[in-house]
Amino acid sequence: MRNFFLVTILLVLSLFAACTEKEDYTPAGGNLPGSHIIVQPNGKLVPADLTISSGDFISFVNNDVKPHRFMSADSISIVTPTIAPYSFFVFKNDIITGLFSYRCLLDTSLHGTITIRP
Secondary structure (H helix, E strand, O other): OOOHHHHHHHHHHHHHEEEEEEEEOOOOOOOOOOOEEEEOOOOOOOOOOOEEEEOOOOEEOOOOOOOOOOOEEOOOOOOOOOOOOEEEEEEEOOOOEEEEEEEEOOOOEEEEEEEEEE
């Protein structure tokens, strides 16, 4: 039981360590690493559904006038901080694989899926 607890703590810490927040960006996500999920000024996600490989980066680019914060349905696999308007957040995963539904916690009309392949 103790080993399970330690492994769980290490997994959670590694997920948080894999995330980095950035302040500079271009509206189309240019010069950012990896694939992009862009919140358009009209409040739409482009693309809403994304497929990447484990180890790839996802840049969440917020081109909206409102802040956004994304989280996977399991509340642990994919989590972003609140992304200010006209800013972005880069997420990197080296551990998990599978299909993850995600949503914006601040605007429930924004949701999609991220597939992470091995």
